[in-house]
Every structure is written in structure tokens, then in C-alpha cells.
Amino acid sequence: MKEYRVKVEVKLKPVVLDPQGKTVLNALHNLGYDQVSDTRIGKLIELKLTNSNEENVIEQVKEMCSKLLANPVIEDFSIKVE
Amino acid sequence: MFNFGIILFPGSNCDHDCYHAISNVFKQSCEYIWHENKGLDRFDCIVIPGGFSYGDYLRTGAVARFSPIMREVENFASSGKPVIGICNGFQILVETGLLPGAFIKNSTTKFICKWVNIRVENNSSPFTNLLNVGDVLRIPIAHAEGNYFATEDVISKLKDNSLIAFKYCDEEGIVSNSSNPNGSCENIAGLMNSEGNILGMMPHPERCSEEILGGTDGKSIFESIISWLKNSTGSKQIKTGRF
DSSP states (O other), X not given: OEEEEEEEEEXXXXXXXXXXXXXXXXXXXXXXXXXXXXXXXXXEEEEEEEESOHHHHHHHHHHHIIIIISOTTTEEEEEEEO | OOEEEEEEOTTBOSHHHHHHIIIIISOOEEEEEETTXXXXXTOSEEEEOOBOGGGGOSSTTTTGGGSHHHHHHHHHHHTTOOEEEXXXXXXXXXXXXXXXXXXXXXXXXXXXXXXXXXXXXXXXXXXXXXXXXXXEEEEEEEESOOEEEOOHHHHHHHHHTTXXXXXXXXXTOOOOGGGOSSOOGGGEEEEEOTTSOEXXXXXXXXXXXXXXXXXXXXXXXXXXXXXXXXXXHHHHHHHHTOO
């Protein structure tokens, strides 16, 4: 068994409006950063776990994402193993 | 007298309001059920109250859905008995998948605590049978994540099957963007499952069931449940021929 560090990025699907992102975008514009045309806010979840190989890690974390870490109705996720 | 069960999660905070309304205003029997407990057979109706179950960590209702009691609630609902989720209770029902869609932050990004108007869209459910379609209820909301989202397919299914129970509207009952406090799709304030025995609603009927609280429009929802229970018990008795 090996120890892995995994980063899960959870983002709202593009079709879902992000009120938080919009507010931050407005704030950035108020600061004069007119170059910014869009802001979307997501979550970063870091996991530390043990498993036999990377393939299994990804498999397992995918399962965690669809069960709990992300809501498939409104969110997409991506997994990075380190 | 009917037996209402109120589910308690760590972080629920509208449980006392519900208990007070059900037992003191509507004179029904009422019990709290801790989320780790089992056995809901003795109840006629289950209430999932508002609050901040598990501190709203990760997503509202996301952790509560894995509490052992939610499987019991699922079984309870599959027997056809009524389940009502109010505010965080609605969010939990949606995370559990007992109701479709999801909640995101209010379009204003603020926590909204105020009186709103909702229009009755369906009056053939256990929760609305004493109301008329088009009735306007004045009722309080208090939430930060009440912005209901669902895909177009889900929305059209809700519409085609009259599963939308309440929509945010103005005092005249007109549903528009300006009467939508939180950005919800289709101004949805409450909806039901396809069997019609699970209702989720963001506004708080338990907070407006007495004059002293500033309004009594919430009464009709509890009274509808009680009236439906009376009638359904009657029909069951006839069906099974026990009486």
C-alpha cells in the first residue's frame, strides 16, 4: 500500500449561474481590472489516502465525488493524484 | 389525533418552531427523532425542519443525507405517507434525490430573511388540498441557498405533472422576475415528488401559523396535511375492510 495525495477540484457546471463568481467579478471591475471577463468560484478538496496503485485511487475518488464530494446536478469535478 | 415526527440533525434549528406549531396550534401529537435513531412506523407524517444541518458543510444538506434516518425516511415515503421538508429540510430532500434538482447560492449572494408571497400551483396534494390554485400566501423565508436549479428536462417534467406546489409571486399573485427573491428557476418555492407525497418548500409555514407571529397563512398547509390524513385513514380502513 502506498500513500497518495489527491486534489479534487469541484466546479459549478458552465450552465449553472454562479452568483458568487459574479459578485467577485464586479468587485474586480470596481478595482479597475476591466480585463477580467468572467469569474467562476469552485472548491478544492485535498485528500490523503492509501491504496495499492494510482488507477485504484482514481477509481475510488471518482466514486467519492459522485456520492458526496460533488453534486452531479450542478457540479463537475476533476481529480489530480500527486 | 395524528403523530408527527420531526427529524433532528446536528444543526437543525427550526425543530422547536415546528413542534410548537404542530402540538400547540394544531393539537397533534409530536415527537423529535434524532437522526441516528430508527423506526418511523408509528408516525403519520414526517417533518424535516429547517436549520443548518452539519453546518451546511460541503453543500447544504449534503452530509445530512447520509444520516441513517434518511434511509428510514425513504422507506416511510415509499409507503405513501406524507413527508414535508422545510428550508434546510427541502435542501436535504434534494441532496438525497427524493426530490429533483439542486440548490445554489441566492442570486443576490446574501442571506435573505423576509416575508414573501407565494402562489399555490397545485391543490390536489396532501399539503395543499384546503387551498385553491392561485391563492397567495404571505410567508417568511430565511436562507442563503434557496436558489433552486434544475435542468430543462426536469423543469418540464415538473410542469407537465403539476409537481410545482408554490411559486414566488407578488401580492397580486403575479409571478415575475421581480417577485423572485433568490433567483430560483421558474420562481419555484416548493415542489413535490411524482407520487405527490413528498413536499419540499423553502418558506416557513411553521413561522406563520399564529397571529402573534405576524401572519397565519402557514396554517392552511398543516391543516391540509391533517385533513388529508383524516381522509386517507378513512379510505384505507374501507379498503382493508377492518371497520
